[in-house]
Amino acid sequence: MLTRKGEQTRSRIVAGAADEIRERGVDEFRLEDVMARTRTSKSQLFHYFPDGKEQLLLAVARHEADRVLADQQPMLGDLTTWESWHRWRDRVVERYREQGTDCPMSIVLGHAGRRTPGAQAVVTGLMSRWQEALATGVRHMQAAGEMNPELDPGRAAAGLLAGVQGGVLFLLTIGDTGHLEAALDLGLGAMRSQRNDS
Template sequence: MRALTPKGAATRQRIVEGAAKLIRDHGPANVGLDDIRAATATSKSQLFHYFPDGKADMLLAVAAHEAELVLDEQQPYLGDLTSWAQWEAWRDRVIARYAAQRRRCPLSALTAQLGLADPAVEGIITGMYSRWQAQIAAGVRAVRPDADAERVATQLIGAITGGATMLVATDDIRYLEIGLTEAIENLRRGAPGAGSSLR
């Protein structure tokens, strides 16, 4: 694993992506190493060659991969929330993405399976959220310099996460639509956090 030829790297990548697809479709609990082996045209020894610590190691790589995707799919809007039009486009993209995915949220399924106790899992998740939040906060500063950008970003992340969780739980996209829309509208109307009357 320390020395890794191009061929090896390709195989490893193939495993991660194949496993990711399988897990997205069937859930991590219903995917065994043999399924992954079959789907990626690999052998048992390859799996353990590239992921010496076994399945948990592999799922970790898959989780990291999925976390990347979450942010990538919000681009280019997320990285450039400098106008209300961009905010709208971003919102629509997020909603469309989750509407397409519906109940299949690979990341939540994966983390539930792996357990947040594992520091490596926690690192992936908190890393993703902190990058996400930073980009949103930058957007808030661009359109509402008077707002408490961190607070608003926290609120937005919470609204999206809540919408996504409710989507998985109830197969209803409205929680995300309403939560995200209201939060943005709230920001647009005033400057919550900074001059707000609360606490």
């Protein structure tokens, strides 16, 4: 069992580990640094995460995955007007601009995400919830006659989401939100257009 104190320690470790990853990246992620930052000892780490580093990384991934979508609310859950789509767009840009050059999720996605099935599941789950929220928004707009009715909602959401991920990747690499904004605007532009001529 876990007492209240244990609970606190555990979450302090997860939060500290998340910060550590944000600052140094997964490659440079050392248990020792987490210990120093959170004022805990080896035995504590392995007490709360018996499977060690991998399990801790997974806990961090879950922790961060929740934040990603939460930070986009309430816009993401109510994409029923063009105004809310644009507010969502701005929020995404803002969120990632703040987070700057490090996004724990994207990192996990590129690394552990490929390896361990657990982390893979976390990432996949996050992405499918995200995509579904976008697709729901597309359907709403189409029903209201405000969005290109020829679009397949799921496919459009997938394309837009890919743009966001790619944009974040550019942000992480060159530290500029330009590509992220361009991808969002291009994607929204495609959705807005009422007809194609090809």
